Amino acid sequence: MTIPTRELNDGHSIPQLGYGVFKVDPADTERVVSEALEIGYRHIDTAAIYGNEEGVGAAIAKSGIPRDELFITTKLWNDRHDGDEPDAAIDESLEKLGLDRVDLYLVHWPTPAHDNHVHAWEKLIGIRERGLATSIGVSNFLVPQLEDIVAATGVTPAVDQIELHPAYQQRDVTDWADAHGVLIEAWGPLGQGKYDLFGAPAIAAAAEATGKSPAQVVLRWHLQRGTIVFPKSVRAERLRENMDLFDFSLSDEQMAAITAIDPGDGSGRVGTHPHDLN
Numbered sequence: 001m002t003i004p005t006r007e008l009n010d011g012h013s014i015p016q017l018g019y020g021v022f023k024v025d026p027a028d029t030e031r032v033v034s035e036a037l038e039i040g041y042r043h044i045d046t047a048a049i050y051g052n053e054e055g056v057g058a059a060i061a062k063s064g065i066p067r068d069e070l071f072i073t074t075k076l077w078n079d080r081h082d083g084d085e086p087d088a089a090i091d092e093s094l095e096k097l098g099l100d101r102v103d104l105y106l107v108h109w110p111t112p113a114h115d116n117h118v119h120a121w122e123k124l125i126g127i128r129e130r131g132l133a134t135s136i137g138v139s140n141f142l143v144p145q146l147e148d149i150v151a152a153t154g155v156t157p158a159v160d161q162i163e164l165h166p167a168y169q170q171r172d173v174t175d176w177a178d179a180h181g182v183l184i185e186a187w188g189p190l191g192q193g194k195y196d197l198f199g200a201p202a203i204a205a206a207a208e209a210t211g212k213s214p215a216q217v218v219l220r221w222h223l224q225r226g227t228i229v230f231p232k233s234v235r236a237e238r239l240r241e242n243m244d245l246f247d248f249s250l251s252d253e254q255m256a257a258i259t260a261i262d263p264g265d266g267s268g269r270v271g272t273h274p275h276d277l278n
């Protein structure tokens with residue numbers, strides 16, 4: 001199966017579908033990532049704070065898959081924006097992953113109360129220059145912080161990884177990203193199972209019409225919008241289901257009906273608001 005790729009604004013490319021390991025128990029990580037690689041995933045999204053980079057690294061090492069066929073993302077945690085901490089943090093992440101570079105390194109949250117996201121971004125630029133990350137980006141950055149870092153450095157992030165699913169689409173951020181050549185990665189692409197997306201009539205109807213599961217319909221909606229996704233599951237049958245997205249498509253009408261699910265008042269958000277995570 002060929003996973004489509006998207007071109008980043010730095011000329012590198014990223015598989016549009018991957019596997020995210022938030023809340024995968026460190027003790028299980030090597031096993032489930034190995035399973036995911038066997039099923040065909042090549043893009044893995046982890047973070048220092050998930051505590052499971054070592055398991056990801058162990059699975060990569062055992063897989064025998066050539067490094068250039070993999071796309072590995074990790075993230076700088078919030079307490080390491082200052083001074084030379086980002087340099088120490090990437091070294092530690094690479095050590096745990098058993099890699100000499102990641103494909104994508106992200107500032108995990110802007111932590112506005114701390115207000116050092118511009119410095120953290122400058123550090124990521126240096127990390128990319130030293131070849132420790134092929135591409136760099138941000139996560140949970142809203143428009144003001146995106147504007148801050150671009151104004152200060154002239155370097156536009158390759159991606160912004162934000163909470164995004166049919167009930168919470170953050171159009172202000174996605175419009176800014178579209179206008180500035182930043183790709184959007186959706187975290188919580190299935191609403192983390194907290195929002196009853198699968199019961200939404202537009203999704204249930206599209207699932208019925210296409211013979212696919214509601215989860216597959218939601219993931220297909222993301223892909224057709226050009227969004228990068230890495231749904232999480234620890235169950236092999238769901239890992240397979242979440243990859244089986246390329247033998248059907250949603251019509252313009254089905255896409256529009258799913259897009260219309262967002263109440264537009266922010267009430268569909270399931271995760272923490274970036275203003276509140278410091």
Ligand code: NAD
Pocket residue numbers: 019020021022023045046108139140161162186187188189190191192193215216230231232233238241242271
């Ligand atoms: P998600 O929307 O992928 O939801 C995961 C949950 O959905 C699973 O626990 C499972 O219960 C359910 N699920 C998965 N596949 C299913 C299927 N086929 N049918 C029915 N239910 C299914 O949420 P997530 O894990 O939070 O997000 C995906 C990834 O995004 C994470 O693993 C992580 O890599 C990343 N993430 C990043 C941030 C950030 O701040 N940058 C925050 C959260 C998550």
